[in-house]
Amino acid sequence: MEIMARIKKFGLVGRGGGCYPVASKWDSVKKAAGEKKYVVCNGSEGEPGVEKDNYILANYSDKLIEGIRLALDYLRENGRVEVFGYIYLNDEFYKKYSKSLNEKIASLNLPISLFCKPHIGGYIGGEETSLLNAIEGRRIEPRLRPPYPNTFGLWGHPTIINNVETFYNVSLVNEEKFENKRFYTIRGDSLWTGVFDLPDSMSIEQVLKQTKNYPDFPFFVQVGGEGSGVVLNSDQLNMPASGCASITIYSVQKHQPIELLKKWVDFFSSESCGQCVPCREGTYRLKEIFYSGKINWTLVSELLSNLSDASLCGLGCAVPIPIASFIKNVAPLYGDQSLSLPEENRKMICECFG
Amino acid sequence: MSIQKKDKKELNKTSLKIPKKVDNFVKIKINDKEIASAPDETIFVAAMKNDIYIPGLCGHPDFCAKANCRICVVEIKGRKALATACSTKVEKGMEIRTDSDQVRKARNTNIELVFAEHIERCPTCIWRVNCKLLDLADRYKIEIAHFRDRKANRKNYKFANSVEIDGTQCIDCRNCLDACNSMQKINYLELRGKGADQEVVPTSNKDIDCIYCGQCAVHCPVGSAQEQAHWGLVEKALTDKRKITVAMLAPSIRVSIGEEFGLGTKVMTGQIVAALKQLGFDYVFDVNFGADITTMVEAGELLERVKKNQEEKEKLQKSKNKIPNSKSQIPNSVLPMITSCCPAWVKYVEFYHPELIPNLTTARSPQIHCGGAVKTYWADLKKINPKNITTVSVMPCTAKKFESNRKELKIDGMWPVDYVITVRELAWMIKKNKINFGKLKNQTVDNPLDEHSGSALIYGTSGGVMESALRSAEYLACKNKKKCDFKVDFKEVRGLAGVKETVVEINKVKIRVAVVNCIGNIDQIIENLHNYDYIEVMACPGGCIGGGGQAYPTTPEIRKKRMEALYKTDKNLPMRSAFENKEVLKVLSWFKKDPKLEHEVLHTSYINRKNLNALDKLNIKIM
Numbered sequence: 001m002e003i004m005a006r007i008k009k010f011g012l013v014g015r016g017g018g019c020y021p022v023a024s025k026w027d028s029v030k031k032a033a034g035e036k037k038y039v040v041c042n043g044s045e046g047e048p049g050v051e052k053d054n055y056i057l058a059n060y061s062d063k064l065i066e067g068i069r070l071a072l073d074y075l076r077e078n079g080r081v082e083v084f085g086y087i088y089l090n091d092e093f094y095k096k097y098s099k100s101l102n103e104k105i106a107s108l109n110l111p112i113s114l115f116c117k118p119h120i121g122g123y124i125g126g127e128e129t130s131l132l133n134a135i136e137g138r139r140i141e142p143r144l145r146p147p148y149p150n151t152f153g154l155w156g157h158p159t160i161i162n163n164v165e166t167f168y169n170v171s172l173v174n175e176e177k178f179e180n181k182r183f184y185t186i187r188g189d190s191l192w193t194g195v196f197d198l199p200d201s202m203s204i205e206q207v208l209k210q211t212k213n214y215p216d217f218p219f220f221v222q223v224g225g226e227g228s229g230v231v232l233n234s235d236q237l238n239m240p241a242s243g244c245a246s247i248t249i250y251s252v253q254k255h256q257p258i259e260l261l262k263k264w265v266d267f268f269s270s271e272s273c274g275q276c277v278p279c280r281e282g283t284y285r286l287k288e289i290f291y292s293g294k295i296n297w298t299l300v301s302e303l304l305s306n307l308s309d310a311s312l313c314g315l316g317c318a319v320p321i322p323i324a325s326f327i328k329n330v331a332p333l334y335g336d337q338s339l340s341l342p343e344e345n346r347k348m349i350c351e352c353f354g
Numbered sequence: 355m356s357i358q359k360k361d362k363k364e365l366n367k368t369s370l371k372i373p374k375k376v377d378n379f380v381k382i383k384i385n386d387k388e389i390a391s392a393p394d395e396t397i398f399v400a401a402m403k404n405d406i407y408i409p410g411l412c413g414h415p416d417f418c419a420k421a422n423c424r425i426c427v428v429e430i431k432g433r434k435a436l437a438t439a440c441s442t443k444v445e446k447g448m449e450i451r452t453d454s455d456q457v458r459k460a461r462n463t464n465i466e467l468v469f470a471e472h473i474e475r476c477p478t479c480i481w482r483v484n485c486k487l488l489d490l491a492d493r494y495k496i497e498i499a500h501f502r503d504r505k506a507n508r509k510n511y512k513f514a515n516s517v518e519i520d521g522t523q524c525i526d527c528r529n530c531l532d533a534c535n536s537m538q539k540i541n542y543l544e545l546r547g548k549g550a551d552q553e554v555v556p557t558s559n560k561d562i563d564c565i566y567c568g569q570c571a572v573h574c575p576v577g578s579a580q581e582q583a584h585w586g587l588v589e590k591a592l593t594d595k596r597k598i599t600v601a602m603l604a605p606s607i608r609v610s611i612g613e614e615f616g617l618g619t620k621v622m623t624g625q626i627v628a629a630l631k632q633l634g635f636d637y638v639f640d641v642n643f644g645a646d647i648t649t650m651v652e653a654g655e656l657l658e659r660v661k662k663n664q665e666e667k668e669k670l671q672k673s674k675n676k677i678p679n680s681k682s683q684i685p686n687s688v689l690p691m692i693t694s695c696c697p698a699w700v701k702y703v704e705f706y707h708p709e710l711i712p713n714l715t716t717a718r719s720p721q722i723h724c725g726g727a728v729k730t731y732w733a734d735l736k737k738i739n740p741k742n743i744t745t746v747s748v749m750p751c752t753a754k755k756f757e758s759n760r761k762e763l764k765i766d767g768m769w770p771v772d773y774v775i776t777v778r779e780l781a782w783m784i785k786k787n788k789i790n791f792g793k794l795k796n797q798t799v800d801n802p803l804d805e806h807s808g809s810a811l812i813y814g815t816s817g818g819v820m821e822s823a824l825r826s827a828e829y830l831a832c833k834n835k836k837k838c839d840f841k842v843d844f845k846e847v848r849g850l851a852g853v854k855e856t857v858v859e860i861n862k863v864k865i866r867v868a869v870v871n872c873i874g875n876i877d878q879i880i881e882n883l884h885n886y887d888y889i890e891v892m893a894c895p896g897g898c899i900g901g902g903g904q905a906y907p908t909t910p911e912i913r914k915k916r917m918e919a920l921y922k923t924d925k926n927l928p929m930r931s932a933f934e935n936k937e938v939l940k941v942l943s944w945f946k947k948d949p950k951l952e953h954e955v956l957h958t959s960y961i962n963r964k965n966l967n968a969l970d971k972l973n974i975k976i977m
Contacts, residue, residue, distance in 0.1 A: 120548065139545065144421055144441050272549040276422045278460075280526065281467035284550040285501055299500075302463050309436045310424045310460040317435065 003070045003174055010178045015165035016042070017224065019243050022170065025160060028150040030075055032158035036082045039071040040154065042131060042163045044090040046123035048267070049226035050246045052183035053164045055195040057089075057097045060168050065104055067167030068112060070174055071160050085112035086154075088131050091119050123227065123271035124315055128161045130273070141273035142313035184241065186213050187226075188249035204247060205237035218252040220330045227267050228318035231326040233333065257331055257338050262290050264322045271315065278306045279316035286319075297345035305352040324353030382448040397439040397450055398426060408452055409461065409490055411468065411575045412527035413440045415909045416537060416895070423527055424464045425490070429454045436460055458494075465490050470501035472576055473522040480585070480782035481577030484614070484906060487525075504550070511556055515582055515759055516566035516752040517902070519543070521553055523578035530554055530570035530579045537895065538569055539874040554579075563705045563963070567698040567873065567893045568752030568776075568902015581752045581903055585779040591744045591772070592634040598738060601635040602724050602747040603627075605642055606814025606898040607777045609919040610750065610905040610912075614781035615791045619915040621923050624796025626748075629784050631797060640799045641747060642806035644724025645813045645822070648695060649932035650942060651717040651956050652819075653827040655691065656888055660863055662687035688712045690866075690886040693819050695719040697757035698893035698902075700960065702873060707880065708962035716957040718770075720813060721747045721754060722763055724803075725770030726955040731941050732803060740766075746773045748780045750814070750901035753893070762961070765954050776903030805937040808924030815917045816871035816897035817847035817854060820890040824858055824867070825931040831861035842930050848921065850896055850914060853879060855886075871895065 004023060013019040029037060041064070045053040056064060064087075072083045087101065094116035105112045117125045121140040124130050129143035132154050146152075153159025162170075165183055172178040180200040187193050190213040198207055204223060208214040221237070222229040223244040232239075241247070250260075269283035282303045289295055289303075304320040311317050328350040331339055341349075379390040384397075384406050391400035396419070401408050412423040419441040427436040431449035436457060439450075451457060469487060476482045490496065508521025519530065531554065534543040542564045544557045556564065570579035592599055608623045627638045666687055694700050694714045703710045718726065725745045733740040747754065751774075757763075758771040775783075784791050798804065809825050812818030821844045832838035846856035847867065852875035855868045865887045870879050873893040879886070894900045899916035900908055924930065932938060945952035 122548075144419065269549060274526065274547075274549040274552040275420075277424050277464045277467050277526075280550050280552075281464075281471065284504065285467065285470075288502075302459065306460050306463040309456060310427050310464065311435075312421060312424070 003074055003170070006173050006176070007170065010173050010180070012166075012169055012173055012178070013243075014162055015169060015182070015243070015245075016163045017243055017245065022162065022166060025150060025162070026071065026074060029158045029160045030077075032151045034081070034158045036084075036157045037075045038154040038157055038159040039068055039075065039083065039085045040128075040131065040135070040159055040161045041068050041085070041087045041167050042126060042128065042161055043093055044088055044117045044121070044126040044131065045093075045164075046090065046126040046271075047225035047227055047229075047246070049185060049187050049222070049229070049248045051185045051187075051195055052245060054093065054096075055183060055185075056164050056168050057093055057101075061097065061101055061104065063168050063171040064164055065101070065108065065110070065112070066174070067162075067170035069108070069110055070170055071162075071167070072111065075160070083111065085110065086115050086135060087112060088115045088117060088135065090117045090121070090125070123267075124273045124313075127313060127315065129313075131161065132159070141275050142315075144312070182241070182243065183245070184211075185246040186211055186249070187246065188221075189219065189251040189254060190215060190249045198241075200240075200242045202241055203238050204232070204241045204244070207241045207247060208237070208249075213247075213249065215249060215251070218333070220250050220252065220333070222248045222250065222322060227264070227271075228315075228321055231322055231330055233329045236329060252333055257326070257334055258290065260326060261323060262287075264326075265290055265319075268315070268319045273313075273315070276310075276312035276316060278303075278310045279312070279319070282307050282311075282316070283319060295339070295341075297341050297349075301345045301348035301352070304349055308352045320349075320352045324349050328353055380444050380446050380448075382444050382446075382450065384450045385452055391444045393444070395444055397428060397437070397442050397444055397448075400444050401439065401450075401452065406452060408439045409465075409493070410440055411486060411490075411525065412529065414529055414532070414573055414907075415911070416573065417529065417532040420528055420532075423468060423525070425461055425468070427457055427460050427464075428452050429457050462494055462496060465494060465496050466500045468525045469496065470503055471505055471525045472578070473503050473505060475523070479577055480583060480778055481580070481906070483782065483785050485577070486575045508553065509555075512582060513556070513564040514566055514756045516755045517564070517568050517571055517579065518582050519554055519556075519570065519579045521578070523576055524554060525576050525578070526552060526554075527575060528554075529573040529575065533569035533573045537872065537874050538565075538567060538893070539877075540565060540567075543570060563701075565698040565701045565705070565873065565893060566753035566756045566902075569894060570902075571752060572900075572902050572904055572906065572908050581776045581779065582755065583779060584755065584773050585775050585783050588746050588773050588775055588779075589783070591746070594744075596742060597744045598637070598742055599635045600637045600639060600728055600743055600745045601630040602639045602641050602644070602721060602728070602745060602771075603630070604721065604747065604749045604751075604814070604898065605645060605811050605818075606750045606901065606904075606916065606920065607748055607780070609814070609916045610899065610908075611777055611781060612791075613905040613912070614777065615784075617792050619912065619919055621919055624798065625791060625794040626780075627799055628794040628797040629780075629789055629791055630748075632789050632794070633783055633787060635746070637800045638797075639724060639728060639803050640806055640810075641720045641724045642810035642813075643803045643935075643938065644720035644722070644727065645810035646805075646807055646932040646935045646938040647723040647727065647941065647956070648717050648720045648813075649809055649819075649822040649826050650830075650938060651723075652693070652715050653823045653830055653932070655686070655715050655717060656823060656827055656865075657831050657860070659686055659689055659691050660860075660865065660887065663689050664863070686716075690868075690883060690889050691715055692888075693823075693890045694958075694960075695813065695819055696753070696892050696894075696897075697751070698753040699873065699891045701753065701756065701963075702876070702893065704960055704963040706964075708964050710880075710883075711960045711962065713883075714960055716959070718763065718956060718958045719754075719757060720810075721749065721774070722757070722770045722958070723956065725758075725772075726765055727803065727941055729765060729768055729770060730951060730955055731944055735802070740768060744772045745770065746775065747771050748777065749774050750777055750898045750904045751894075752776065752902040754903070760958075762959050765951075770955075777905050778903065781905065802937055803941075805929070805935050807932050807935050808927040808930040809932050810935075811924050811927070812920055814898045815848075815920050816850065816892045817844075817869045817890065818897065818920070819892075820844070820847045820867055820869050820888070822932060823888070824860070826933045828860050829931065829933045840931070847890070848917075850910070850917065871897065 012022045410426040421438040421441040426439040429451040729740040755774045809822035870891040872895040896913035900913045
């Protein structure tokens with residue numbers, strides 16, 4: 001059975017968080033016209049709190065390279081199409097793994113090069129069109145879409161972009177060993193933190209219990225990264241953990257609301273590429289407001305809804321996620337006085353979280 | 355509700371303008387109004403064509419959409435997030451709203467945020483009169499002090515005496531970067547830093563230097579990139595009773611200045627003269643006069659170079675054993691000869707290709723010729739001490755400010771042109787003095803330097819200098835003037851294409867000519883220099899009609915209108931060629947009496963700026 005049939009059989013979806021079906025993505029690149037095509041493996045995990053790329057690179061790099069090889073072969077069409085692969089690594093991973101990866105690639109004689117994301121690339125450098133800009137030597141920031149990378153990717157050629165975990169799973173699919181598992185990074189106020197390989201179908205609660213990380217103190221969690229992840233209270237953990245990649249546990253006692261808000265907005269304002277007004281100016285102003293000592297919540301709600309409505313890329317749209325979900329799900333635990341947030345503004349902020 | 359009702363009523367009254375080809379349009383709705391739009395159009399264009407206003411700051415028809423100001427956001431039915439009208443293409447059945455609550459909120463927030471990036475200097479800002487930001491604030495009743503200005507400590511970068519980028523006013527739209535990098539391919543401006551710290555700065559790469567074309571300024575929506583203003587100095591000179599003030603207006607500004615007053619693109623020489631007189635200038639002359647001098651000097655030089663070049667070739671053939679040595683060529687036999695009236699192009703040669711300096715014509719530019727003639731011939735005629743004359747030229751250009759201060763242009767210790775102001779600066783002075791420009795009665799320029807040919811006028815557009823020189827070269831080359839048949843129109847060199855080429859025959863010699871329109875297109879010509887005998891280069895798109903000091907806005911459509919206005923006027927003039935300008939011939943023969951002065955007024959030299967240190971590289975007077 002060829003690889004595409006297997007991917008379809010197992011219904012493999014991308015492990016980046018968008019859950020985009022791998023079969024559709026690969027298919028669209030194959031169908032796109034072009035004599036030159038690229039496969040890019042995104043190994044530049046910038047989301048704080050997610051450590052699965054590091055884990056896979058350390059433990060399963062053979063399988064990772066095999067996944068990329070399968071994608072290259074799929075696009076090659078008996079040599080009619082010239083194919084090249086890139087493994088795009090952040091500088092930390094590049095330092096750690098480039099030597100061993102290069103040796104393996106050389107021994108298999110594959111047309112794959114490593115690319116080291118410059119440190120300045122930061123969080124946004126992991127976004128797929130920023131990554132294309134980085135490899136092309138342009139300023140590292142997202143491109144306008146359309147055109148999408150599947151038809152107009154690296155240097156204008158059709159390009160498959162998947163992350164490390166997806167390529168790893170492709171090789172499992174090929175060996176028919178795929179069990180639809182996910183890597184979960186568990187961090188925060190708990191003892192048994194680390195990266196765990198667990199079934200996709202488990203709920204967040206089950207993941208925490210299975211890994212002996214379910215706290216016995218008042219807590220809340222942030223799933224999907226410590227930057228753009230959603231904040232949930234302990235009564236909301238029945239939802240499937242599928243695709244969340246990370247669960248960070250916060251003790252209610254240990255963390256003060258305003259400090260968390262500052263932490264998130266610090267992260268986004270320092271990672272904003274500066275292209276669009278809602279994000280560049282919005283995160284700057286949010287930071288200004290949160291640090292001012294007297295929070296103008298009307299402005300905060302306006303800025304947050306502007307970020308989710310009008311930003312150019314996913315980073316801008318993600319800024320309201322931790323902030324609004326925290327205010328919606330967790331802030332009540334701290335009592336009404338904690339943020340002195342007027343009810344009217346609270347409603348508006350919760351709305352922009354959807 | 356009332357708006358919707360009104361829209362529907364209008365919809366019933368006016369029949370839709372549907373293109374005839376049925377499969378060639380897309381039906382969409384904007385604010386409930388049904389619209390037939392071309393399939394590849396953006397929402398912005400479709401709305402504009404149907405008189406639906408969508409605001410925006412970062413877009414310019416010269417560039418690809420960047421969609422970074424997010425002010426043109428619209429709501430599309432079925433989509434959660436808003437879309438930018440400038441970058442989103444229409445799709446069949448799209449239902450778009452430009453006025454919903456969601457749109458209004460996002461748009462207004464973004465305008466407020468942009469405003470807080472820009473430190474208002476309205477009282478002395480020449481952009482105030484057509485400031486996009488103030489317009490938007492007014493239209494949407496924006497609270498402009500919602501956020502505290504955040505860029506108070508940003509730097510102001512000055513490029514020679516021509517252009518400046520004031521970081522305290524920059525709104526990060528990046529149009530200047532597009533102009534400098536994609537359009538002009540100079541890459542002098544860079545974006546340094548990230549997020550809110552990002553800043554447009556001149557490059558630190560020593561192999562790149564600004565050519566002062568000012569395309570950044572004419573594409574900046576808020577006047578952060580702008581000309582270094584000299585109108586203040588001009589105002590001062592005008593009040594100085596000891597000085598005789600002379601204004602000189604460039605060919606292309608007469609068609610564009612009306613735009614600054616909402617009067618459209620048309621020739622308004624008479625009103626400009628009247629306005630200048632009302633501002634207090636004692637005399638007003640036309641740079642067209644200088645352009646006719648330039649044409650005569652340049653056409654003469656072209657013929658001389660072609661002749662000498664041929665003689666050398668023949669000599670070479672006779673002595674076949676000798677190895678040809680290009681360095682032994684004396685400058686006036688070097689071909690191709692290249693025009694030098696564009697000061698940005700001259701700076702480009704001096705810095706990037708100093709090996710081409712011998713190719714540049716030694717003829718000075720029209721404004722310098724004009725100023726030179728005023729301070730010598732005219733001063734002598736009027737018995738005025740030329741040291742008491744202050745000449746001010748009104749230019750479509752920022753690089754002309756640089757040119758006017760080049761030390762090698764001095765005549766007997768005097769600057770031919772004392773101050774250069776742009777079209778925008780003049781418009782600002784007119785508005786500031788509450789002169790009703792549209793109502794001014796026509797006045798003519800002062801004599802005796804008042805004659806000019808059509809070929810002077812077309813200096814203002816790409817191909818014009820070439821065509822002017824060709825019109826006169828044929829006449830000059832012809833020995834038996836009565837029998838010669840002069841061609842006037844050289845349509846092959848006209849238009850807005852990037853490179854235009856043709857072969858013309860002058861005195862039975864084939865001359866291969868090329869015209870480069872916009873410095874971004876220069877590479878292909880520089881690589882193939884040996885294929886040409888005469889080349890015109892204008893650094894700005896369209897030539898001076900698209901210059902960095904032109905009226906705001908300048909778009910491809912507006913450049914075309916300005917070009918057409920110039921050619922139309924040229925066509926209707928009784929005198930089409932420089933050699934017919936009797937006044938110019940008189941001035942030229944007056945100079946013949948004093949060969950040293952003649953050389954000083956008519957010719958110039960250039961400097962290799964490639965390996966000079968920063969200060970010497972400038973080699974100009976800094977005001």
